[in-house]
Amino acid sequence: MNVDIFNHMVELNTPQLDAVFHALGDATRRQMLRELAQADRTVGELAAPFAISLAAASKHVKALENAGLIRREVRGRTHVCHLNPGPLASANEWLRYYEAFWTVRLDLLDELLQQEHPPVSSPPKGDTP
Numbered sequence: 001m002n003v004d005i006f007n008h009m010v011e012l013n014t015p016q017l018d019a020v021f022h023a024l025g026d027a028t029r030r031q032m033l034r035e036l037a038q039a040d041r042t043v044g045e046l047a048a049p050f051a052i053s054l055a056a057a058s059k060h061v062k063a064l065e066n067a068g069l070i071r072r073e074v075r076g077r078t079h080v081c082h083l084n085p086g087p088l089a090s091a092n093e094w095l096r097y098y099e100a101f102w103t104v105r106l107d108l109l110d111e112l113l114q115q116e117h118p119p120v121s122s123p124p125k126g127d128t129p
Contacts, residue, residue, distance in 0.1 A: 016067070016068060016087060016090065017090060017091060017094060019066050019067035019068070019087075020067045020068070020069065020087045020088070020090065020091045021091065022063065022067065023063045023064050023066070023067035023069055024091070026060065026063070028050055028052070028060055029060050029063060029064055031049065031050075032046045032060060032061070032064065032081075033064065033069060033070075033083065035049075036070060036081055036082065036083035037083055037085075040080055040081060040082050040083075041080070041081055042078055042079060042080055042081070043057050043058055043061055043072075043079045043081065044057075046060075046061065046081060058079075061079075061081060064081075067087055068084060068086065068087045069083070069084055069085075069087055069088065070082060070083055070084055071084055
């Protein structure tokens with residue numbers, strides 16, 4: 001993959017990536033996404049494991065919605081949330097670029113360290129006086 005093309009693609013998608021990483025920056029929202037990966041949940045069901053009000057849960061749901069990570073369906077007075085994993089794939093692609101970046105750098109560091117301090121081989125067994 002051409003790095004210049006990838007960087008250009010990421011730059012065009014910055015507002016959504018910002019929203020995704022903002023949403024993922026909160027442990028409560030990450031747990032809510034984990035719950036939604038198992039099955040659709042109501043806002044009340046998403047709030048249940050936490051010591052938070054429905055209003056607070058709704059704010060978390062709104063942050064996830066703004067990032068495009070979930071969609072909310074209103075059924076009467078019940079709000080059912082569904083996971084939308086697409087934006088997670090975009091964030092993962094962005095992170096993979098940096099994973100490759102650091103892998104190359106760490107491999108170079110390992111080579112330099114091996115050149116400075118070659119591994120010491122232990123004497124063969126049975127040859128000790």
